[in-house]
Amino acid sequence: MxxxxxxxxxxxxxxxxxxxxxxxxxxxxxxxxxxxxxxxxxxxxxxxxxxxxxxxxxxxxxxxxxxxxxxxxxxxxxxxxxxxxxxxxxxxxxxxxxxxxxxxxxxxxxxxxxxxxxxxxxxxxxxxxxxxxxxxxxxxxxxxxxxxxxxxxxxxxxxxxxxxxxxxxxxxxxxxxxxxxxxxxxxxxxxxxxxxxxxxxxxxxxxxxxxxxxxxxxxxxxxxxxxxxxxxxxxxxxxxxxxxxxxxxxxxxxxxxxxxxxxxxxxxxxxxxxxxxxxxxxxxxxxxxxxxxxxxxxxxxxxxxxxxxxxxxxxxxxGNGVGLAHTEQLRETGYLAQIVYRTGNDGADLFRHACRNCHTMDGYKPLKPAFDGTDQAFVAAIIQSAHLLRGNMPPFLGTPAEAGAVAGYIKAKLDPRPLPALYGLRGVALGERVFQIRCGKCHPMGGQGDKTNSLAGLAPEDYGNMLDMASEMGVGMPAFTGDATERAALIEYLTTLQAGEKK
Ligand code: HEC
Ligand code: HEC
Structure with a gap:
């Protein structure tokens, strides 16, 4: 910094x-x-x-x-x-x-x-x-x-x-x-x-x-x-x-x-x-x-x-140049206080120092496909849980407000269409995509953190309840912030899951 x-x-x-x-x-x-x-x-x-x-x-x-x-x-x-x-x-x-x-x-x-x-x-x-x-x-x-x-x-x-x-x-x-x-x-x-x-x-x-x-x-x-x-x-x-x-x-x-x-x-x-x-x-x-x-x-x-x-x-x-010896200090002060050369655009500065060493928006290891069609609250939640995602990422050490600023910066570059329109999908296929984007980053099917066995075989109301209390299911798991169409499609997809299934 x-x-x-x-x-x-x-x-x-x-x-x-x-x-x-x-x-x-x-x-x-x-x-x-x-x-x-x-x-x-x-x-x-x-x-x-x-x-x-x-x-x-x-x-x-x-x-x-x-x-x-x-x-x-x-x-x-x-x-x-x-x-x-x-x-x-x-x-x-x-x-x-x-x-x-x-x-x-x-x-x-x-x-x-x-x-x-x-x-x-x-x-x-x-x-x-x-x-x-x-x-x-x-x-x-x-x-x-x-x-x-x-x-x-x-x-x-x-x-x-x-x-x-x-x-x-x-x-x-x-x-x-x-x-x-x-x-x-x-x-x-x-x-x-x-x-x-x-x-x-x-x-x-x-x-x-x-x-x-x-x-x-x-x-x-x-x-x-x-x-x-x-x-x-x-x-x-x-x-x-x-x-x-x-x-x-x-x-x-x-x-x-x-x-x-x-x-x-x-x-x-x-x-x-x-x-x-x-x-x-x-x-x-x-x-x-x-x-x-x-x-x-x-x-x-x-x-x-x-x-x-x-x-x-x-x-x-x-990988983003943050020394482990400074993590405690950063957690206290946030990133902005430690960034010496600031451009005036806080979201962009934060994005650069926290993510840009390893990602671009739409080139190398792009973030657009991971976030297109989602909402700012979701992006902010994922940023704060970066260390939980597949990919072994450094933790985001900034304040919640700073995560919000990065999310605002990212959101402005995303495709504004909602997921169904963006991918032209409906029903179970849409639900599967919603799962990949909103859940699969932490629970990839068949990978580390696969939750198929906990998710399979519940009644639709149970899925609804689960999505309502999503942010309480694990430290760092985001609330479900998709719209009603996404929600219905996701539940439809979840009812098709079978225990023991590895995709
Ligand atoms: C040290 C390098 C590094 C930094 C810094 C980093 N990432 Fe990552 N990120 C990775 C790697 C590696 C992956 C795994 C995906 C891959 O290999 O293509 C990944 C995956 C992701 C994914 C999952 C993509 C998907 O759909 O599965 C998201 C979302 C993401 N990063 C967002 C961020 C955000 C937001 C920041 C900044 C707060 C950030 N990353 C900082 C290296 C990094
Ligand atoms: C940012 C990462 C992250 C995302 C995204 C995420 N989760 Fe989680 N989830 C967690 C963590 C962390 C836990 C608690 C630790 C654990 O059980 O692995 C958890 C726990 C769970 C559990 C409880 C599992 C059990 O065995 O008791 C279920 C079910 C679950 N998540 C489903 C979902 C669904 C469905 C979505 C998408 C709407 C989702 N998660 C999105 C991180 C995430």
């Missing part, structure tokens, strides 16, 4: 995902590719294999360009984005890890210089110094992963840092080692995929097949080891986080499944076109492989980001 709010029209999630996923895809290749180059250069020199040396030279040009130019640009891009999107969290990371960042940037400087000299050294240096330079490059690149890995894993599993505040506790946190191994394996896999891309353009076919087979081994071994490491990583995430996600968050599971799907696609394509038919390896196919690699890595990062909800730093700061 101490920083101005950067109101980009597209969702924060999309913006940061686009820049960050591209960056990790390039930066991990910078590590794996360095290793691939030195190992293969040594083998090729020993065997006097000039074809392969030519290929490595070509690869290292492509490598230097992608890692230095695109890698550095997207890296700076990440700092711009996270600094503007989550300034409070970035401040925590800088304050706690300032020496780690300083070391990181020193490593980058050496890494970049080594890569440039390595590329120019192909023509101008003898074998030994050239390979030494390659090793220096690779070691520094890997060390930069070592450092950043400590900070990245800290955000999901800060471990005993939460009590001690000690640098080393935060750095060597519970998921540090599995994540380091996982990322190193992914780096090796990506080296194989990038090498295949460059190899796909090679002539003659014999040379292409030889190099493609070798690069495929990198891809397959890296992928297989990465999957084992992913399991290890998953096991080391504290059970509290994984259980809450399994019960209340649809996204991490979907992201993980997508990750496995891409892994299967990579394995299949690699075996088929890298090992069985390497002569047929076409550039377009190698591009598809690269895209699958991007998908694989991207969905892993998506998983890692989404399982952290509602936090940006687990147990320390919520």
């Amino acid at each position: 101490n920083y101005p709010f950067w109101d980009v029209p597209i969702g924060y999630g999309i913006l940061i995902a686009a820049v960050a996923i591209l960056h990790v895809f390039i930066s991990h290749f910078a590590i794996g590719g360095g290793f691939y180059l030195v190992v293969n250069e040594r083998a090729a020199r020993r065997a006097g294999d000039t074809g392969r040396l030519e290929f490595l030279k070509r690869l290292s040009k492509f490598f230097t360009l992608t890692t230095l130019v695109a890698g550095a640009l997207t890296g700076v891009g990440i700092w711009f984005c996270i600094g503007l999107l989550s300034p409070a969290a970035v401040a925590v990371l800088i304050r706690n890890f300032v020496w780690a960042w300083a070391i990181e940037w020193t490593l980058f400087a050496v890494e970049i210089a080594a890569a440039i000299f390595y590329y120019y050294g192909w023509e101008r240096m003898s074998a030994m110094p050239h390979m030494t330079l390659g090793w220096i490059y690779f070691m520094f690149a890997w060390l930069s992963l070592f450092v950043i890995n400590g900070i990245l894993t800290f955000m999901l599993t800060p471990g005993s840092w939460l009590e001690t505040g000690d640098f080393w506790d935060g750095f060597f946190n519970p998921t540090f080692w599995p994540s380091l191994v996982l990322r190193s394996c992914i780096a090796a896999m990506l080296a194989g995929l990038y090498a295949l891309l460059v190899a796909s353009l090679l002539q003659p076919a014999d040379l292409k097949a030889r190099i493609a087979r070798n690069a495929t081994s990198w891809g397959i071994c890296g992928l297989a080891a990465a999957l084992v490491a992913l399991y290890w990583y998953w096991k080391w995430i504290p059970p509290g986080i994984t259980q809450a996600a399994a019960q209340r968050l649809p996204t991490p599971a979907a992201a993980l499944q997508l990750c496995y799907g891409f892994a299967a696609a990579i394995a299949l394509l690699l075996v088929l076109f890298g090992w069985v038919l390497p002569r047929r390896l076409h550039f377009a196919l190698a591009l598809i492989l690269m895209a699958s690699g991007l998908g694989f890595f991207g969905s892993f990062e998506w998983f890692r980001e989404s399982i952290r909800k509602p936090y940006i730093i687990t147990g320390f700061m919520y």
Whole structure:
């Protein structure tokens, strides 16, 4: 709340995902590719294999360009984005890890210089110094992963840092080692995929097949080891986080499944076109492989980001930048008193600081579909019960009046038509929709908080009575504020429910 709010029209999630996923895809290749180059250069020199040396030279040009130019640009891009999107969290990371960042940037400087000299050294240096330079490059690149890995894993599993505040506790946190191994394996896999891309353009076919087979081994071994490491990583995430996600968050599971799907696609394509038919390896196919690699890595990062909800730093700061240490104070004063940069529109300011980090009205994780056709009292009630909804959200810590102001802001952007007109539904179908919108956010059918068994088999009057006293049925459950048509349709739908039924 101490920083101005950067109101980009597209969702924060999309913006940061686009820049960050591209960056990790390039930066991990910078590590794996360095290793691939030195190992293969040594083998090729020993065997006097000039074809392969030519290929490595070509690869290292492509490598230097992608890692230095695109890698550095997207890296700076990440700092711009996270600094503007989550300034409070970035401040925590800088304050706690300032020496780690300083070391990181020193490593980058050496890494970049080594890569440039390595590329120019192909023509101008003898074998030994050239390979030494390659090793220096690779070691520094890997060390930069070592450092950043400590900070990245800290955000999901800060471990005993939460009590001690000690640098080393935060750095060597519970998921540090599995994540380091996982990322190193992914780096090796990506080296194989990038090498295949460059190899796909090679002539003659014999040379292409030889190099493609070798690069495929990198891809397959890296992928297989990465999957084992992913399991290890998953096991080391504290059970509290994984259980809450399994019960209340649809996204991490979907992201993980997508990750496995891409892994299967990579394995299949690699075996088929890298090992069985390497002569047929076409550039377009190698591009598809690269895209699958991007998908694989991207969905892993998506998983890692989404399982952290509602936090940006687990147990320390919520996704909207509210530190857990300040929750009591906020509950007393409300949000507005703590927002330093105010625009004059309180509803909009409150919406930005409480919800906008994770939602837009009609783009990324849109709120319009969740609220269209409902009334302001309902929206206000849901805001105050945000922590009860499926989705693992931070609690709304503002006053009831502030919840009302956010609701007013949201309501003004909603479709004004009532639910029946909005969706063109009647009877049981309308009732089901009313249930999804007014009840299903907390009682999703078949999910955590499913109330089918309590709801099934009552008489219509009982349903009526229940809706009349809805706000007394549970702390945080809103009153039923739908109109008579909605009410009748909802009751009609509820009478169709059967106990034990899971939809
Ligand atoms: C830390 C991120 C975060 C913040 C902050 C946040 N939400 Fe959410 N919200 C989520 C996630 C994640 C979901 C689950 C849905 C999904 O994954 O698409 C969700 C779901 C919802 C849903 C349920 C949608 C449905 O129909 O099931 C509503 C309504 C909602 N949020 C409203 C709000 C409001 C209002 C605020 C501000 C007071 C807010 N959220 C703040 C992350 C957040
Ligand atoms: C903001 C979240 C929220 C919404 C929306 C909500 N409820 Fe609830 N509901 C709760 C909470 C919290 C409880 C009390 C804890 C519990 O039983 O899970 C509860 C309890 C209940 C119970 C009592 C269950 C029992 O086993 O005794 C029923 C029945 C119920 N809700 C039905 C509904 C219906 C029908 C709607 C829609 C009109 C609805 N709820 C909307 C949060 C909500």
